[in-house]
Amino acid sequence: MSTASHDERQKTAQAAYDRLGPNPSEHARLQVSCARNHHVAAVYDTASGRVFRSTTHGRSHGHSDRPDSADGHGAPWFDLLDAEPGPAVDDALPAGCSCGPYSLSRRLLQEHIAAGARHIVLD
DSSP states (O other), rough: OOOOHHHHHHHHHHHHHTTTTTOGGGGGEEEEEEEEEOOOEEEETTTTTTEEEEEESSSOSSOOOOOOOOOSOOOEEEEETTTTOBTBOEEEEEEETTTEEEEHHHHHHHHHHHTOOSEEEEE
């Protein structure tokens, strides 16, 4: 899917995430939080591959498997983590929490997963 636009990857990733059902945290491969323990992003194992999910604007204290909405808590942002590198695939993945916005490296997230990490805390 290296030539797919982000919009195409997002649709695929969001559909795969939605198929995880009411408790997607059961399929979480990697959780990312900030130093204040706010949820920043997560990677999920799905039938379509590993899905990266974050919010582009902050929400404090965890995710509790409740859907994000555009009511000030931020809109969900999806991508396929393992999209093949190419001109349409950026290494930077946007995320955020109440502390502010973050830019996470696709490559570094893959490296953390390969090393067996289940949770990382951003400095």
